[in-house]
Amino acid sequence: MKLIGQLFADIQSHHWCAGAERAGRNRTMGCRLPRAAKTSSRFSFSRTFCVCQSNMEKVVIVTGANSGIGLALCDRLLTEDSQLRLCLACRNMQRAEAARANLLASRSSARIDLLHLDVGSVQSVLSAAKEIKTKYSRVDFLYLNAGIMPNPTVDIGAFFKGLFSRNAINMFATAEGLLTQQDRVNSDGLQEVFATNLFGHFLLVRELEPLLCQPGHTSRVVWTSSSNARRSAFSIEDFQHTKGTEPYSSSKYASDLLSLALNRHKNSQGLFSSVTCPGLVMTNLTFGILPSFFWTLIMPIMWMVRVCSLFYIFMCNFPKLLKTFFCFRQTDQDFHQHFYTHPKQRSRGTVLVVSSKARSFGFKSKISQFNIWTWNEIY
Numbered sequence: 001m002k003l004i005g006q007l008f009a010d011i012q013s014h015h016w017c018a019g020a021e022r023a024g025r026n027r028t029m030g031c032r033l034p035r036a037a038k039t040s041s042r043f044s045f046s047r048t049f050c051v052c053q054s055n056m057e058k059v060v061i062v063t064g065a066n067s068g069i070g071l072a073l074c075d076r077l078l079t080e081d082s083q084l085r086l087c088l089a090c091r092n093m094q095r096a097e098a099a100r101a102n103l104l105a106s107r108s109s110a111r112i113d114l115l116h117l118d119v120g121s122v123q124s125v126l127s128a129a130k131e132i133k134t135k136y137s138r139v140d141f142l143y144l145n146a147g148i149m150p151n152p153t154v155d156i157g158a159f160f161k162g163l164f165s166r167n168a169i170n171m172f173a174t175a176e177g178l179l180t181q182q183d184r185v186n187s188d189g190l191q192e193v194f195a196t197n198l199f200g201h202f203l204l205v206r207e208l209e210p211l212l213c214q215p216g217h218t219s220r221v222v223w224t225s226s227s228n229a230r231r232s233a234f235s236i237e238d239f240q241h242t243k244g245t246e247p248y249s250s251s252k253y254a255s256d257l258l259s260l261a262l263n264r265h266k267n268s269q270g271l272f273s274s275v276t277c278p279g280l281v282m283t284n285l286t287f288g289i290l291p292s293f294f295w296t297l298i299m300p301i302m303w304m305v306r307v308c309s310l311f312y313i314f315m316c317n318f319p320k321l322l323k324t325f326f327c328f329r330q331t332d333q334d335f336h337q338h339f340y341t342h343p344k345q346r347s348r349g350t351v352l353v354v355s356s357k358a359r360s361f362g363f364k365s366k367i368s369q370f371n372i373w374t375w376n377e378i379y
């Protein structure tokens, strides 16, 4: 806890912090990535994967992998690289088994391990880290995805007020001023939201440092943050958000900060951290906010918001796009790097991932092309 406090203080005083706030949640967040790791097009990801680490199987660990975004991510990862060794780190082994069966159904030769991990429990994180260290000699990608939003309440008054304001689109994209949660203290004496969304993951990274930071080896840590993350919800004096009503927003902002801190302290040892904001995604988490019939009702609005966001992204980047287009040939790595990694694109990208529940909405069962910017950034 003391270390986390120090890291927050350290990073809050740094100029990156203001930069991150300004740029939305810039996913690379000051991370000094090597050129290959920075490049984010799908094309170049595969190339990076194959060229730099040929003949080596990648070890990828995903927390909260048994449903929603985590499961969709695993599916995508296996599609990108059938050789990788994927570890589903989940607290519920029954659901983890079901997720593995689901993934194996379409690719029977995939190598998928299961690991028991409750990120909300210090003891569980320590024993999971121990198990990982005995099982693997290194870790290439660690996706810190597990997260909770307990007892969410929507402020209907604020919603209707926001609906007729200039802030309407932003409200739909970030839920600013709309969502509150009721947190509680867990068995370790920590606030549950922070323990789950942040502390457990941070402890895991620290424990896995020997596998993540190896000479001549580059590893990536990716936090699933949120467009709901807000600086004003976070306070260094109350960094578990014990007094406020927006622990989710606060914990996600704190994960952005921790990602920066990790880069600052660990880039030199080959560890690179990024955050990703998937946008609104239909998962168990969102179905916990409102019943599914309601989501069906507001789905046209959410699609409109998504299209507006994409239009906004396009317009914001148009001058840069033109410049990029005329300066680079389309096949250049630099073209992809410039075009796909602009902060605004990354911070505004909205995604609809399809969980088994969401299939009833009739979406495609694959992550759609819309999210290509966001998901490429994850790799």
Ligand SMILES: NC(=O)C1=CN([C@@H]2O[C@H](COP(=O)(O)OP(=O)(O)OC[C@H]3O[C@@H](n4cnc5c(N)ncnc54)[C@H](OP(=O)(O)O)[C@@H]3O)[C@@H](O)[C@H]2O)C=CC1
Residues within 6 Å of the ligand: 063, 064, 065, 066, 067, 068, 069, 070, 089, 090, 091, 092, 095, 117, 118, 119, 120, 121, 145, 146, 147, 148, 196, 224, 225, 226, 227, 277, 278, 279, 280, 281, 282, 283, 284, 285, 286, 355
């Ligand atoms: N859905 C959205 O619109 C957005 C989601 N996010 C973030 O994406 C991440 C994934 O959420 P999403 O897929 O939407 O929601 P889901 O509820 O579908 O997935 C959450 C996953 O986290 C796991 N989990 C929760 N608590 C723990 C814990 N203590 N230990 C281990 N695993 C745990 C869950 O496991 P179990 O099945 O056992 O509960 C589940 O697998 C979260 O961090 C969320 O904040 C960010 C932006 C938008």
Ligand SMILES: CC(C)CCC[C@@H](C)[C@H]1CC[C@H]2C3=CC[C@H]4[C@H](C)C(=O)CC[C@]4(C)[C@H]3CC[C@]12C
Residues within 6 Å of the ligand: 154, 156, 159, 171, 172, 173, 174, 175, 178, 179, 225, 226, 227, 228, 279, 280, 286, 289, 290
């Ligand atoms: C008539 C009202 C009850 C309608 C309320 C709509 C809201 C419940 C939703 C509108 C926008 C939604 C969200 C936006 C951002 C998501 C964020 C990225 C995340 O991490 C988790 C979920 C969101 C906060 C989501 C939650 C529901 C909305 C606020």
